[in-house]
Structures are given as C-alpha cells and as structure tokens.
Amino acid sequence: MAGGTSIWASKDAKTDPKEIFNSRLVYLLVTVAWAGCFYGFDSGNIGGILTLPSFENAFGLINLSQEDMDDRKGTIAAMLAAGGSLGALLAAPTSDFLGRKWSVFSWGIIFLIGAALQMIANYRVLLAGRFIGGVGVGASSMLSPQFLAENSPKSVRGSLTASYNLMIIASLMLAFWVNYGVSLWTRPGVEHRNVQWRVSMGMYELREVTIYWLNSSRNPNYPWCSDVHHGSFHSRDTSLPY
Numbered sequence: 001m002a003g004g005t006s007i008w009a010s011k012d013a014k015t016d017p018k019e020i021f022n023s024r025l026v027y028l029l030v031t032v033a034w035a036g037c038f039y040g041f042d043s044g045n046i047g048g049i050l051t052l053p054s055f056e057n058a059f060g061l062i063n064l065s066q067e068d069m070d071d072r073k074g075t076i077a078a079m080l081a082a083g084g085s086l087g088a089l090l091a092a093p094t095s096d097f098l099g100r101k102w103s104v105f106s107w108g109i110i111f112l113i114g115a116a117l118q119m120i121a122n123y124r125v126l127l128a129g130r131f132i133g134g135v136g137v138g139a140s141s142m143l144s145p146q147f148l149a150e151n152s153p154k155s156v157r158g159s160l161t162a163s164y165n166l167m168i169i170a171s172l173m174l175a176f177w178v179n180y181g182v183s184l185w186t187r188p189g190v191e192h193r194n195v196q197w198r199v200s201m202g203m204y205e206l207r208e209v210t211i212y213w214l215n216s217s218r219n220p221n222y223p224w225c226s227d228v229h230h231g232s233f234h235s236r237d238t239s240l241p242y
Contacts, residue, residue, distance in 0.1 A: 046080070
C-alpha cells in the first residue's frame with residue numbers, strides 16, 4: 001500500500017495539513033488495529049491450552065488413545081481456520097451493505113459469540129464456537145486493514161495499515177505469557193477444575209469487549225476527515241485518502 005514508512009520520516013507527512021493528524025485518527029488506529037488480536041491471540045493461545053491437564057480432563061481427552069487425542073486436538077485447532085475461510089468470503093458483501101465501521105463491529109460481535117461458546121466444557125460446543133469465532137476472525141482480517149487504509153492520510157497509510165500486523169505479533173507474545181502463567185498453577189485439584197483453561201481462553205474476550213465498545217462509541221466511517229467535512233480546509237470528497 002502507498003504511504004511513508006512512518007509519520008516522522010515521510011516527507012509528505014511533514015507537508016500535509018496538521019488538521020488531518022487528529023485524535024480521531026489515533027483513536028481509529030487503536031481500536032481498529034486491535035482486531036489483529038483476534039487472530040494473534042487465538043493462534044498463540046490455543047496451542048498452549050490444548051496441553052493443559054485441566055483442558056484435557058474437561059473435554060474428555062485424557063481417556064482417549066494418543067492417536068484419537070491428537071485427532072481431536074488437531075480438529076479443535078483447525079476449526080478456527082475453517083471458519084476464517086468463510087468469514088473472509090462473507091466480509092466483502094457485508095462491507096458494501098453495512099459500511100466499513102459497522103461491518104467490522106458486527107463481525108467482532110460474531111467473534112465474541114464464538115469465544116463465549118468456547119468457554120463451555122463440551123467438545124461439540126467448543127468446535128462450533130471455534131468455527132463461529134473463526135468466521136469473525138476471517139472477516140476482521142479482511143476488513144480491518146482495509147478500514148485503516150481507507151481512513152488514513154496517504155502519507156502514513158502504510159504505517160497505519162501495518163499496525164494491524166503489529167497487533168498480531170504482540171498478541172502472539174501475550175498469549176505465550178498468559179499460557180505460561182496459568183501452566184504454573186499448582187493448587188491441589190487444579191487439573192480437575194475448569195478455572196485454569198477458562199482464564200487463559202477468556203483473557204482475550206475481556207479485551208475485545210472493551211475495545212469494541214470503544215470502537216462503536218466514537219469511530220465514524222471516515223474519522224480523520226470528519227473535521228474537514230465541516231469546512232476547515234477542504235470538502236469531504238476531495239479529502240478522502242484514495
């Protein structure tokens with residue numbers, strides 16, 4: 001995508017009107033780029049959860065043969081990718097119908113529904129939850145970079161769009177440390193309770209509920225140029241970052 005490597009180094013950014021680098025642009029960056037956590041945290045999180053004794057007991061994996069256990073664990077992990085394929089295909093028509101903002105928000109709700117289902121200690125419900133959550137992940141992976149690119153000034157478009165990838169990597173790291181933390185729990189009977197794996201799996205639900213509330217409360221469809229629309233220096237049509 002077009003755009004300078006950073007807001008400080010780009011020559012175009014230094015000559016652009018200062019009004020376009022406003023609080024709405026920062027707010028957009030924080031809330032929309034956060035959708036990268038969907039993919040990053042889940043990808044880094046599920047591998048560790050599958051090895052927790054409490055998870056294996058809750059879903060009856062501990063009583064299976066090694067081959068059957070591996071099959072089930074592989075299916076659990078793969079359901080997110082299966083749902084993601086469908087979500088990526090569905091994102092385009094919903095984006096055209098609802099617009100970028102409400103499409104991103106709606107698919108975030110779908111993801112949260114899937115995440116909630118994953119908290120239920122039932123194998124089939126878990127698979128359904130991961131598939132539904134995967135639909136939200138796939139759609140958000142397609143829409144969030146597009147939303148960032150379309151709402152970013154040309155001079156910093158590349159930097160802001162790449163922030164989505166930065167959130168994926170940051171979430172992968174966070175997921176590792178969360179899994180590591182819960183794996184250290186040594187209280188008696190922890191392997192027979194659901195608290196350990198639910199804490200690890202539920203961490204990203206709290207973050208996504210918070211960030212999507214913030215996203216819906218302020219972000220218009222074209223936040224960085226909304227002041228422009230009121231006649232500051234250009235009309236809306238000539239200020240869109242195409």
